[in-house]
Amino acid sequence: MPCSPAKARHLLKEKKAIVARRTPFTIQLTIATGETKQPVSLGVDAGYKHVGLSASTEKAELYASEVELRQDVSDLLSARRALRQCRRNRKTRYRTPRFGNRIRTKRKGW
Template sequence: MAVFVWDKHKQPLMPCSEKRARLLLKRGRAVVHKRYPFTIRLKDRVGGDTQPLRLGIDPGSKTTGLALMRESDGEQRHVLCLFELLHRGFQIKKALEQRAAFRRRRRSAHLRYRAPRFNNRTRKADWLPPSLQHQVDTVMAWVKRLSKLAPITALDKELVRFDTQRLDNPEIS
């Protein structure tokens, strides 16, 4: 696992190893800036050369994987750190269903009548279901957070289509 490093003016530098971070802290050349993700700030350095870093994103329905990689000569990549984001899609769906059940109960109980409203059901053009919107927002927030911690120059996103019907019947075309 790499340790994120900032210079004196809080600009991102190349991540370093845990051992180097420990030595910098022990010698008094750095201070702990943030605990999660662990980030140190150098006291005596401003700017510096950085290598190209690439952030890889592997989306999934329950988890999304993030990998911060250093690009070296050619096609070789060295993985600096890995993250796994757990999505709350099922919890969000369950909460919305519970809210709808409460609303239905209020309408059917012997309470003050609350008529269903249908003129407030317009959707915007870029609307996504709340569980998917949560996935997008979470991944975007972590990409922004990591781009502030490390000098990321490129993003990779794995795009795959998965046919769930083929699991049931492999001869479907």
Template sequence: MAQKARKLLKDGKAKVITVKPFTIQLLIATGETKQDITLGIDSRYLNIGFSATTEKKELIYGEVKLLEGISNRITEKLQYRRIRRQRLRYRKPRFDNRKRNEENILK
């Protein structure tokens, strides 16, 4: 495949679009052949199945497993945050460690 791309670039029939990932774009017209493809999706609660087929064969198929227990994960994250915030070391009160002018105290 790399040799074909190299020949197309050398003959001026393609140009480089991106280097990483290496992508070329054809500059010549290709015969436009279209093929009807049907996408089937079977959506369930925890699994989603998909399949792309033509009249003659199945092109791709697969299954996607969804994450479970998102609500429990959010609750656990909240608990960790609360514990982390409660573990702060004791600091002296800031309002009590400033020097005051006697003139401002009398006013």
């Protein structure tokens, strides 16, 4: 759980914590903490264009973020589909026709 910078300095000085990451500054406790847990509730607002996340206790909000979802995926898939269809329907002069890749030509009796 979050703590103040003074508390973090105190824990680091007494070797009760180590620096886990520098950006964002995160410490990891090296001592046993017991069974005390802080109740945190997670809120998710799943929308079509935006997704909102929030983690909060009864006193304060610990984390809040908003993610903007991509809206261009459908258009990109349509463009890819059109290009694929153009490749399939293209009349090439010197390419041999592809008739040898059917099941009937590979196995007898089909």
